[in-house]
Every structure is written in C-alpha cells, then in structure tokens.
Amino acid sequence: MEFGGCWEAVVENVRDGLLVVDNTGKIVAVNPSFERMTGYISSELVGESCRILNCTGCKIFGEEADTPWCKLFVMGKVKNKECVLTHKDGRTVHVLKSGMAMPGENGEAMAVVETLTDISQTVHQQEEIVSLRKDLCMDQGYHGLLGKSVPMQELFELIENISKSEAPVFIEGESGTGKELVARAIHEAGPRKGKPFIKVNCAALNESLLESELFGHVKGAFTGADRERIGRFEAAHEGTLFLDEVGDIPLSTQVKLLRVLEEREIEKVGDHHPIRVDVRLISATNKDLSQLIREGVFRQDFYFRINVFPISCPSLSLRKDDIPLLAKSFIERYASRDNKGIHGMTREAMETLMAYGWPGNIRELRNTIEYALVLCPRGLIGKEHLPPVITLTPVDLEPRQGKFVYSQRERDELARALEKNAWNQSATAKGLGVSRVTVWKRIKKYGLTPESLSA
Template identity: 55%
Template structure:
C-alpha cells in the first residue's frame, strides 16, 4: 500500500466522523476540511479552502497583535484548546453553538506547520440547558408551594391551611374533585411538617379488595391466607415516624374502617392472622372526592370513623373556580413538556389560551396537563393554536361559560 492509498483511507476516516475537522496553516488559512465541517458551517470545500479561519467569526478567537510572532492566533501560543464552548457563524448567517478542541501541528524539527481543530455542534444541548435553567427558576418562583401552582385567593388560603396542618400531628383529610391535586397537597403537608425526615407512604384504598387491602395496610403473618409464604410488615409499620397517605378513603370497606379506627385511637395495628398488637407512630393523611356525609346517611361510611379522620379538613378548589391560575399552570406544563420534546414549539397563542380560560375543566388540573400533552403531539408549527387542542375544549358545548365571567389576562409568551 503506497502513500496515495493511505491518504485516500485517511480522508475516508476523517469524512466518516461526526465532528467537523479543519486544518489551517500557521497564517490561519484553511487548507483542509471534512464533510461534517461542511454540514456544520454550511461552507463547501471550494468556498472555504484558501480563506482565513476568521471567516467563521468564532467567538473564542483571540487576535494577538505581535510584530515578531507570525502566530497571530493565541491557540498557537498555548499549543492546544480543550472542550471550549463557543459559537461560529454559518454561511447563512446563523450562529451555531460548538464545542471546540484544537492542537498545534509540528514537524520533526519541532517547527509549527499548522493546527488541527475539531468542532461539535452542541446547539441542541445549549437549548436544553437554557430550558432546564428556566425550569429551575420556575420551581423557585413565588407562585409555587411545594410543587403546587396557584396565585388565586382560594389557593393562597389552602397553602396557609397546609402550613398550619403540617405543624400539627392530628389527622388531615383533603377534599377535592378528581384531578385537583390531592396527592400533591398530601405530599406538601409531609414536606412542610415535623415528620418530613420520616417516610411518606401512599395507599390507594380503591385499588385493592378488602382482604388484600388489610394485608397491605397492617401486614400479615406466614400462613395467614393462601399465598402468604412469609410474614410481611404493612404500610403502617413502614410509615413509622412519618406520614401515611390514604387516598380514596371514601372507598374503604366498613370492616377496614373499624380496624383503622382502633389505629387512630390506640396507635396499634395487628397483622392479618395475628393478635399481637404492634405500636405505630404514624400520622394519617387521607383524601377523597366523595361526599362522606352522604355515604354516612347511606350507611356506607362510619360516623365515628369520620370524626376521627376529619380533624383538619382541607378543600382543594376546582380549576373552574380559580381561572387566574390557568396561565401559570399552562406555562408550567408547556415548559415541562418542552424539556422532554424534540419539537421546537415556542409557546401558546393568545387564541388558544383564551379557549383554555373559557373551558369548564371537569377533569381539573390533570385534564389541563393532558391537553398540553395532546397539543405537543398535534402541533406542527412554532405555536400551539386552537386547532391543536383537544376537541372537547374547542367544541361549542365546551364554551358554555359566559364571556363576561372571564377575567382579562396579559399576553403570555412562553419561550423555552
């Protein structure tokens, strides 16, 4: 294999790598580039070879005015550059964020004969970093309370109740329609409370049948039922020193309510299949979207149990009663989804936001989040418009709220 063949192989290798490669002579004249360099800069070989590398307007270039040295670029003095973030200007005038590495080339005598530079396009990475920074600032913003967003008077009142409840050890019950964020409120009580260093355990009371639910809550001993091959501690034991969140407590069977009543009164549990009481130090936080008073009248909920769990009641207002929070929630969901999406969507149009303000939101905050997930899938442009929203929001039946009830809102421009 002669030198000509080696040169061909070398060019194939250089053109295969994704980083742009540029070789300049000591005067900074570009004498060689690879295909990736052409793609990143927009310059073809016949357009850039023979031109000074200053053509690229790299933001990190430093000119050294030294009459003695011919090495006009500071990189020639340093010998190399490593992982330097900067930008250059493409042929079409657009700026490209790059990561640059460079090294001086010397001959066998140690004389400088040029330099080689590699560039990596990190524009997408820089954009993601900017989005993450926006997201961090959003998390620290004053309209958030332990992850819950709201500036409305009703939400501010709820935040105050949560703060007060967090300092108590009494049972708390959270009322709210489906999708209002009851679990977020429960977690906020834990994080703001005296038990925040302890465990936080969640149990969905509607997801298990009666026997499995009791085993889940109180644990069981080996042989207590078919399949109980070993003893297992329950969620109450696992929550020792912390909080247990009983979601959908309105769906608890009456028999389980009786056992939970003993837990509240005596601070003990008994594993299924055992009569040995186990002391537990747990604060109960419960939640429901049902009318417990109506369930009591129907004999489906124990009145004595109700009074034990209803010590500190907190009601989360539905989204239709706090319309001024919708722009904040919309921006938050937009930013969150933008971080995970590859689409270059810049924001939501005023027309789309107006529709969100008119809608009655039966699914509350959860439905609003789903609406943005849908919009990101259907949007093919730079802005989310009415046609990108779910049909239930833009249909005539959804626009039943009188326009005069809608407050004036400022133009919202979400950029991520």
C-alpha cells in the same frame, strides 16, 4: 481561690433563663432572665406547677408519687431542644432548652435544672425569609403546588398551619384537583419531612388485600402468604400515611382503622401481637361522605376521627387565574421531554383555555397540553391544536359525542329526575341508570339546587 457566693451572682446575671423544677413538677427557682423571658416574677412561679408555662417540649407522665413527673426525669438530660413557652400575656416564646436531672442522696432524680435561650427573634426572621421566598418563587411552586390565585394562596397558608400539627387531615376535592400533592406538601412542610410518605389507594384493593396492605401479614395468614410482610402503617412509621379514596374502605376495615388511630397499635393479618406505630394520617376522597354515612356504608365515628382538620382543594374553575402558569409549566415539562421546539401558546389558544369549564380539573388541563404538543410541530400552540372538546361549543358537540362536558339535555333530564324523587340522589341514580356518585358530580357540575329549580 474561694468562690463562695459567686455562683449566686452568676445565676442572677447569666443571659439565659434558668429554671429548677422538683420531682413533683413544682417550680423551685427561676433567675431574672427567666422572669424577663416569660413575663412572670419569681413569686408568681415558685411553688406553682411547671404546666403554667405550657411548654411544648415536655412529656408529662403523671402526678403520682412513684411516677416520674416528666420525660426529663427518665432520660436524665436534654440538649438544645426547640420548644415553645406561653408568655404571661399569652404570646408564644420560642426557646432552645437544655436540661439535666439532679440526683438526691438515694441516687434518684429529685429535681431538674433547665437553661433556656430565647430564639423568638431568630424564628420570626426565618419565617419572614420563608414567606419572602414563597412569594418570589411561586412560579417554581410551593412543595410541588403551582398557583398565584387567591384560593391557592389561602391553601398554602392553611398547609403551613396544618403542617405544624399532628392532627389527622381530611382533604376533599373533585377528581384531578391535586389532593395527593396537597397531602405531600403537608408532609414536607412539617416536622416529619425526611421521614416516609406512604400512599395507599383504597379503591384499588378488595377488603382482604387492603387489610394486608395496611397492616401487613404473617407467613401462612392466607393462601399465597408464603412469607411475612410489613404493612403500610409500619412502612410509614415516624412519617405520614396518605389514604386516598378513603370513601371506598369497607366497613369492617373502618372498624380496625378506628382502633389503630385510637390505640396507635396494629396487628398483622394472621397475628395477635400488637405493634406500636407513630404515623400522621392524611385522608382524601372525592365522594360525599355525609351521603355515604346516611346510606350506612361509612361509619360516622370513623369519619369524625379522620376529619379533625378538613381542607378543600379548589377546582380549576375556581382558580382560572392559574391556568397560564399551569399551562406554561406543562409545556416546559413535556416539550423538553419530547425534544420539541415549542415554547408557548397563542393568545387565541390561551383565551380558549380560559373560557373552558374544566370538569376534569388540572388532570384534564395536563392531558390537553400533551394532546396539543402532539399536533403542534413547533413554535406556539394554537387553537387548532387543542382537543375538539375544548374548542367547540356545546351545541356543536352534543350531536356528535355521547359524553360531553356540558349538555343541556343531560341537565334537564337530571333536574326532572331530582324533582320527581324529591332530591333523593340514590333514587335519582336508579331511575337514570347511573351511579349515585355520578348524580352527585352532575349536580355539582351544573350547580343545581332545589332553589334554582323552583325559581
């Protein structure tokens, strides 16, 4: 049986899009299904570079004659790869792509033939399902994060968008706001889910130990290095590396990290052989890096490199609507652990929590619940079971405690020192006998600004 021109009819009527590209990246042919999928007609595509489609699944090598155009020419084939194309009108088209390189007379790949299935409707349905599940199951949390307040809803949406990117993320926020949970949520919501999530507390290690921790070391690299060890970058290969307290990284290590981020290569301490690493970097700090840059202890170029996509964790004082949900979660967790028959809080106790300022954020709320569970024998946690710092007024507390959440005397002393030193935080810290970070935190705690003091 002779098929003759039947193949042309098959290509013209097949449901999937068909695309043929030569070894220079020029489109050779498309079928009607591909035209409908992309919005272009054949005459607008044939002879044009395939880059017109902005396919996210293509790795372009170059346009030189002796260089393969893309990864498909090297691998020979690809099967069922999820990609995104750009429609002629600018919208995105989700496709499932399979392709094969076609050899010429000399055996080298001269063209590739790709079939593309439009899965946009399926993807949109899955996104709607995920969104509905997130709305219905918010009490159980979003990748470990709890919250129904507007700031948290905005944060969840931001995480969803960030997770699809490979750009470095920089998380800012006060101590105790859950920066590590946000970093882990970004990892788990993205394509690197299932791969390693490695955390490094940069404030806990000195310079030499930090470099060994990050990059690893070879045997004999320094005293005590009795065997070779891989670093956190290697351990996080194909996953995510979370650098916490990034403001404490020494300048010399910042230089090395900058080079690693640019070249995607590391060298172990005591060795000079580069090792390729594929790591998504997330950094976090509760320090004012802009101030550290002005003081010369943080490199501006390193800051710009890690701060491609900034994200801020809201303090608990900005999301007080979430306090009942968070308190309920902590009560259930710790009451079950301690085998105590406690199942909630009295209205008075909850009103007390809602009226408090929470300078220690979620961490302080968690500690407060644990404290109350120790004192409460059973039933409901009452106001009498809460720590004194939560239940007493500033006037009651100031004469009894050297450190308190809010002190009018402390605020006034800070305000006078700031005005005296023209709002130079370093000079103010020196005059008060505290660290510059403490001055910065107190400014935020009391909401001080030059305008508020001059009013």
